[in-house]
Amino acid sequence: MTTDAIAVSSGRPFYITTPIYYVNDRPHVGSCYTTIVADCIARFMRLAGRDVFFLTGTDEHGQKVEKSAAEKGKSPQELADENARHFREAFEFIGSTHDDFIRTTEDRHEKQVQEVLKALIASGDIYLGEFEGWYDEGQEEYVTENQARERDYTAFNGKPLVKATEQNYYFRLTKYWDRVRKLIEENETFVRPAGKRSEVLGRLKDEARDVPVSRTNFSWGIPVPGDEQHVTYVWIDALMNYMTALGKIDEGFGGVGGSRQKYWDGSGEVVHLIGKEILWFHAVIWPALIMALEDAGRDDLKLPTTVYAHSFWIREGKKMSKTLGNFIDLETIHAYCDRYGLDAFRWYMLTQGPLSATDADFAYEHFVEVYNADLANGFGNAHSRVTNMIAKYFGGEVPLQEENADLGVDWPATIAQKTAEAVSAMGAVDVAGALKAGLEVSNAVDLFINETAPFRLAKDEANLPRVGTILYQCAEALRIAAVLMRPAMPDAMDAALERLGSPIRDGQTLQDLTRWGLLRPGTSVEKGDALFPRADAKDPEPSGVKTGA
Numbered sequence: 001m002t003t004d005a006i007a008v009s010s011g012r013p014f015y016i017t018t019p020i021y022y023v024n025d026r027p028h029v030g031s032c033y034t035t036i037v038a039d040c041i042a043r044f045m046r047l048a049g050r051d052v053f054f055l056t057g058t059d060e061h062g063q064k065v066e067k068s069a070a071e072k073g074k075s076p077q078e079l080a081d082e083n084a085r086h087f088r089e090a091f092e093f094i095g096s097t098h099d100d101f102i103r104t105t106e107d108r109h110e111k112q113v114q115e116v117l118k119a120l121i122a123s124g125d126i127y128l129g130e131f132e133g134w135y136d137e138g139q140e141e142y143v144t145e146n147q148a149r150e151r152d153y154t155a156f157n158g159k160p161l162v163k164a165t166e167q168n169y170y171f172r173l174t175k176y177w178d179r180v181r182k183l184i185e186e187n188e189t190f191v192r193p194a195g196k197r198s199e200v201l202g203r204l205k206d207e208a209r210d211v212p213v214s215r216t217n218f219s220w221g222i223p224v225p226g227d228e229q230h231v232t233y234v235w236i237d238a239l240m241n242y243m244t245a246l247g248k249i250d251e252g253f254g255g256v257g258g259s260r261q262k263y264w265d266g267s268g269e270v271v272h273l274i275g276k277e278i279l280w281f282h283a284v285i286w287p288a289l290i291m292a293l294e295d296a297g298r299d300d301l302k303l304p305t306t307v308y309a310h311s312f313w314i315r316e317g318k319k320m321s322k323t324l325g326n327f328i329d330l331e332t333i334h335a336y337c338d339r340y341g342l343d344a345f346r347w348y349m350l351t352q353g354p355l356s357a358t359d360a361d362f363a364y365e366h367f368v369e370v371y372n373a374d375l376a377n378g379f380g381n382a383h384s385r386v387t388n389m390i391a392k393y394f395g396g397e398v399p400l401q402e403e404n405a406d407l408g409v410d411w412p413a414t415i416a417q418k419t420a421e422a423v424s425a426m427g428a429v430d431v432a433g434a435l436k437a438g439l440e441v442s443n444a445v446d447l448f449i450n451e452t453a454p455f456r457l458a459k460d461e462a463n464l465p466r467v468g469t470i471l472y473q474c475a476e477a478l479r480i481a482a483v484l485m486r487p488a489m490p491d492a493m494d495a496a497l498e499r500l501g502s503p504i505r506d507g508q509t510l511q512d513l514t515r516w517g518l519l520r521p522g523t524s525v526e527k528g529d530a531l532f533p534r535a536d537a538k539d540p541e542p543s544g545v546k547t548g549a
């Protein structure tokens with residue numbers, strides 16, 4: 001994606017997805033993170049005038065879910081229903097604006113996955129074969145001999161790898177290996193960020209191998225059509241969600257008719273946002289499957305534009321794991337939001353999160369530091385300084401500017417530049433960079449107040465026109481800063497805009513809203529409680545009360 005690709009107000013489709021999350025577990029900071037990032041991008045793109053479709057959901061089949069359910073004395077469907085509900089609630093809580101939530105146990109999904117299997121069995125790209133290899137039970141994947149040796153025959157979760165032999169259906173990945181490598185080599189933005197792209201290209205230098213796409217050792221999955229003792233390997237089932245939710249395989253399923261076809265027909269971008277541990281499936285197996293479907297006659301199906309793999313949140317320097325019990329779980333997230341507000345939590349996730357190639361540390365002190373610097377002492381303080389002065393000197397009405405007053409800052413140029421920076425960063429999935437552009441506008445306002453000292457000038461009534469000019473410029477710049485930061489902090493920025501007498505109206509786009517001079521003199525401005533009350537790191541860290549398994 002380039003800046004051009006997300007040309008504002010174009011109305012072009014933009015499709016963004018998160019991974020679908022396993023229902024053997026409850027949501028936690030990791031699943032919330034990817035969904036918040038996708039949500040922020042979706043909100044920004046909508047504001048920029050794009051026709052957005054944002055998808056999230058749950059991955060409900062597979063051995064892990066079957067086992068987990070058995071341990072809990074539940075049927076897999078019961079566990080799936082229960083945890084899918086937790087994911088839905090969690091995503092509602094974090095303010096996610098997804099357009100659909102797909103569950104892989106839904107009829108619409110299962111039917112289309114079976115159609116895919118039928119088509120690929122018929123074309124010969126899925127065939128019955130025998131296999132022996134090292135199996136990672138936790139990840140539900142085979143690893144090569146080389147990888148097994150490198151990892152000392154240990155699975156991702158620390159348990160030993162097991163040797164397994166199976167008669168399975170296989171996907172002829174070998175046939176598409178070179179095409180996928182070429183795709184990634186020739187297209188610098190197919191896999192992002194760059195470091196992840198190199199990793200995948202490195203792995204593609206290994207010898208090609210076919211991948212099993214069915215299992216017989218458990219039954220919780222989609223039966224392979226025509227050979228029902230086999231169930232579809234969870235990964236193949238899961239990847240298809242990105243298409244089944246749109247009715248791409250068969251628009252007859254899902255009750256959405258053809259209305260979603262446009263989100264993946266080549267006319268816009270399709271961005272899969274994922275965590276780094278599932279990159280191989282998305283960067284290699286997924287495009288290969290789509291190519292195989294094309295070869296099987298489905299040339300209406302297109303490749304995604306970008307697979308973006310972020311890194312991981314860790315906790316005070318350590319990997320988060322169930323064994324260490326150091327997960328930022330939902331209860332902790334609620335406790336943070338109770339104290340600092342959901343918007344502040346989203347801001348921390350989005351500006352400090354692991355979108356780059358390095359992991360990010362979730363640490364309480366750091367949270368407080370960022371909260372105070374960016375929000376309490378940053379935007380919040382600038383906003384209350386400006387609204388207070390407008391109340392005090394101008395009876396709460398946005399003052400007029402003097403004609404041709406030059407106060408040393410070319411605001412229209414600054415705003416145009418920061419807006420362009422935000423648009424281009426967001427187009428490159430640099431969410432923190434995009435938000436920083438908004439914060440820089442608000443920091444510039446603070447500096448401008450310190451330098452022009454309206455509070456001092458106001459002591460002499462003769463200076464009021466000058467004070468008015470200063471405060472008009474401050475209020476207008478803050479309004480635009482709030483617009484730029486709104487995709488991260490919708491409620492707080494709406495409150496900020498409301499107090500500036502400038503709520504966003506339906507149909508207004510980023511282009512309209514970032515036009516300098518939109519704020520009308522005479523508009524009523526309200527001062528109020530601090531938008532972000534200062535935080536004290538000496539307070540104990542917010543911690544949640546557990547509410548069951």
Ligand code: MSP
Nearest residue numbers: 019020021022030031034059238239274275312313
């Ligand atoms: N069901 C598969 C994905 C199928 S997509 C076709 C799966 N599910 S999962 O529940 O394990 O979720 C994995 C995703 O959760 C990661 O890719 C990432 O998006 C998110 N995260 C899980 N732990 C995380 C962190 N500690 N930090 C950041 N995100 C992480 O894999």
